[in-house]
Amino acid sequence: MNSSFHLTLAALCCVVVVLGGFPFSSNAQLDPNFYKDTCPNVTSIVQSILANVSQTDPRILASFIRLHFHDCFVQGCDASLLLNDSDTIVSEQGALPNRNSIRGLDIVNQIKAAIELACPSVVSCADILALGANVSSVLALGPDWEVPLGRRDSFNANQSLANSSLPGPRFLLDELKTSFLNQGLDTTDLVALSGAHTIGRGVCLLFNDRMYNFNNTGVPDPTLNTTLLQSLQAICPDIGVLGTNLTNLDVSTPDTFDSNYYSNLQAGNGLFQSDQELFSTPGADTIAIVNSFSSNQTLFFEAFKASMIKMGNIGVLTGTQGEVRTHCNFVNTVSLATKVTKDSSEDGIVSSF
Structure with a gap:
């Protein structure tokens, strides 16, 4: 390994130590x-329900991590994603990155109902999403972290912001970096x-161009x-x-939370273009980070925990x-008469988690 790689790895270790040492300082x-x-x-309560559901639907663990991500990237971690259409709200669930894609809303409601029985009007839906993401990681044999709690839920949603702020599966590296920087998140x-x-x-329609007509070339993605x-x-x-x-x-290892994602990128086995961009973009500063996470799962887990806490504070x-x-x-504050009935029991296809 060259000296620049070792310097990058050392810097990453420092970043993880600093973030891990002050996980709640941002709020x-x-x-x-x-x-x-x-x-x-x-x-x-969250763990019991998700453990039970995951026995028959292992995808639910990835779906819950994704729900937290898609919530936090749109006006912050305030459970705005969960709001249905009403007379005064245009739901984020109808945004292109979420439409027929997010799943597990019925399980969120199941968890909320159980918590309301135990502790009425105490636990926010935003905190349920944050806890659900952590519990899902642990159930998939991934990292565990202390989840900062005390979020409250929004009164509104922002579908237009959901359309513009969520990164897509065909994003180039610069687009991904911009999307994350807009949320106060860095390259690591x-x-x-x-x-x-x-x-x-992942659903085929989100990477079919990589197989048949990459960038309108008529051939597959060479990476x-x-x-x-x-x-x-x-x-x-x-x-x-x-x-x-x-x-x-x-x-x-599709149902195990491990560092094989990064090894897959090294072998050209990233499913979405946005995944493979992290390793295959020539000269990218993300390459050294991918290499370090691939070779050191502990380093990846520590960085993931720090980044999830950081994201959860947005x-x-x-x-x-x-x-x-x-x-x-x-x-x-919305009366029953103004509520729009919407089936959240199964949300169709899953796009990225």
């Missing part, structure tokens, strides 16, 4: 012990949080491993009606801001 109002007296069993956060693609499934290409073409024929077929994001509402919703899909 001192959040506290892992926030519900110690008011709802001490909240984490065990980008590479670490992308590692969540070590679990979950795509040829063995994986043949496998994907069998799952995803160049026929539109099969665009909703699913395949694993991680070709080696734009939070605390104190007297917002509210604690009694039902995650509707603000408390």
Whole structure:
């Protein structure tokens, strides 16, 4: 290994140590012990339900991590993603990155109902998403971290912001960096949080161009491993009606949270263009980070924990801001007469988690 790689690795270690040493400094109002007296069993309730659901639906773990991500990237971690359409709200669930894509909303409601029985009007939906992401990582044998708590829920949603702020599966590296920087997240956060693609499934229509007509060249993406290409073409024929077929994001250990995501990138086995960009963009500063996470899973886990805590602090509402919703899909002040019935039980295809 060259000297520049060792310098990069040393710098990464320092970053992880610093972030790990001060995980709650970006918002001192959040506290892992926030519900110690008011709802001490909240984490065990989330864990019990997700553990049970994941027995028959292992995808739910990736889906919950993705719900937290898609919530935080749109006006902060305030559960705005969960709000349904109403007379006054245009739901973020209808935004292009979320439409027919996010899943697990029924499980969020199941968790919320159980928590309301134990601790009425205490735990916010935003905190349920944050806890659910952590619990999902642990259940998939990934890292565990103390989740800062005390978020409150928004009164509104922002579909237009969801359309513009969420990174897409065809983003180039510069676009990914800009999207993350807009949220106060740096390049290390980008590479670490992308590692969540070590679990979950992807839908064919989001990478079909890589198999058949990359950048309108009429040929596959040259960075795509040829063995994986043949496998994907069998799952995803160049026929539109099969665009909703699913395949694993991680070709080696699709349901285990590990560092194989980065080893896959080194071998050209990243499923989405946005994944492979981290390693295959010539001269990119992300390459050394991918290499370090691939060779040192502990380093990846520590960086992922720090980045999840950092992301979970984006734009939070605390104190007297917002509210604690009694039902995650509707603000408390909306009357039953104005609520729009919406089936959240199964949200169609999953795009990236």
